[in-house]
Amino acid sequence: MTKTKIFTYVLLIPILFLAYKIYDGIRGPIMEQRRIASIEARVIDKLKMLRNLQLGFYSVHGKYAGSWDELTNFIKNxxxxxxxxxxxxxxxxxxGIEYTKVKFDTLGTVPVKDSLFPASRYPDFDPNSISxxxxxxxxxxxxxxxxVKRNNLEVDVFEFRDPAPVNPQRRRNNNExxxxxxxxxxxxxAGNWE
Structure with a gap:
């Protein structure tokens, strides 16, 4: 073997190692961004579900729920x-003025779980894991x-918030x-992603 071949073989190992490190250095952050985006998409979907649930609670009770027990009980009962x-x-x-009669008839009732979380869309839905x-x-x-009081009126409000965001940019300044x-x-x- 010549010195050139020996030198080539000796350098091949560090070259392959450095190529792998460069590849992994590029691939790692991309995979992490994909993981964060996937988790945030699932969190946003859950927040949309919670918004619909809270609006449904308001339509029945005239106020927003302030605890998980209230919402879980609402879904179940x-x-x-x-x-x-x-x-x-x-x-x-x-x-030429028309007079209109409006008539409301109650046709029956529908369970909250079947209305907001139908089995066709949420086959594994568990009310206890909504939170x-x-x-x-x-x-x-x-x-x-x-x-809250706004313009001399009391207005009902609600908020659902992720206290431990996965995205490091969302954790800045005390998760603001x-x-x-x-x-x-x-x-x-509205959600702050919209």
């Missing part, structure tokens, strides 16, 4: 009214339901950019 609205034009007067943050290892969303839906200060049902 409450029902929505199935109401039919019909309008009929009663008469038209000489000026658990996806990908967190069992941590729960923070829940708030209450009233953590994923959340609703607001403790404003009458809003």
């Amino acid at each position: 409450d029902r929505f009214l199935n109401i039919q609205r019909t309008e009929t034009i009663d008469s038209v007067d000489s000026r 658990v943050i996806p990908g967190s290892g069992g941590k729960k969303f923070e829940i708030y339901g209450g009233r 950019n953590a994923l959340k839906v609703g607001s403790r200060e404003e009458a809003s049902t």
